[in-house]
Amino acid sequence: MANLANDISEVLVTEEELREINKRLGAQITKDFEGKKLFIVGILKGSIYFMTDLTRNIDLPLEIDFLGVSSYGSSTRTSGQVKIVKDLDKSIEGYDVLLIEDILDTGRTLDYVSDMLKTRKANSISVCTLLDKPARRAPDVDLVPEYVGCDVPDEFVVGYGLDYDQKYRNLPYIGALKREIYE
Ligand code: IMP
Ligand code: MG
Numbered sequence: 001m002a003n004l005a006n007d008i009s010e011v012l013v014t015e016e017e018l019r020e021i022n023k024r025l026g027a028q029i030t031k032d033f034e035g036k037k038l039f040i041v042g043i044l045k046g047s048i049y050f051m052t053d054l055t056r057n058i059d060l061p062l063e064i065d066f067l068g069v070s071s072y073g074s075s076t077r078t079s080g081q082v083k084i085v086k087d088l089d090k091s092i093e094g095y096d097v098l099l100i101e102d103i104l105d106t107g108r109t110l111d112y113v114s115d116m117l118k119t120r121k122a123n124s125i126s127v128c129t130l131l132d133k134p135a136r137r138a139p140d141v142d143l144v145p146e147y148v149g150c151d152v153p154d155e156f157v158v159g160y161g162l163d164y165d166q167k168y169r170n171l172p173y174i175g176a177l178k179r180e181i182y183e
Contacts, residue, residue: 008175015173021149026057038062039095046102049161050130076156082112093121102161103131107141
């Protein structure tokens with residue numbers, strides 16, 4: 001049967017837990033960015049579900065935009081060689097930028113993106129990731145995210161924006177993908 005849930009070996013973050021994460025991070029970001037010029041930048045496409053729910057829990061004036069990045073690598077691992085395929089529409093000079101990512105794995109993608117944005121005279125650049133796989137961080141990556149939804153084990157996860165081969169993004173929770181699907 002063509003049922004997305006059939007391809008999941010274990011639910012790792014439920015819909016209820018995702019709501020709690022969005023509430024908690026939204027409240028913290030609201031507190032931390034009060035009085036600042038908040039500019040939310042979502043990394044396409046994995047962050048869009050998280051970003052739309054998170055920003056509705058931030059009670060501040062803010063602007064949003066997206067960065068499209070592609071990284072060369074296999075379908076389950078990134079190489080860290082990142083290419084910008086959609087840049088921001090305007091200058092971030094003077095803004096307090098909050099980068100939104102679906103998952104921090106080796107950390108190479110966000111490390112590259114935040115270094116690139118640092119050359120653009122933003123007032124500050126912070127990172128908010130829904131998921132973190134700390135066990136997978138590359139030794140040469142020094143990026144530390146300011147906001148983390150929750151840690152996940154070193155398994156390939158999908159749903160709530162995260163894909164495998166562009167599919168499973170619309171699964172409403174985060175699940176581990178059955179190994180037989182990608183091995
Ligand atoms: P990094 O550069 O190794 O940190 O990889 C980050 C990117 O790889 C994320 O934005 C995801 O697109 C992708 N990625 C890493 N791990 C997973 C996973 O378990 N499921 C889905 N995508 C992943
Ligand atoms: Mg991604």
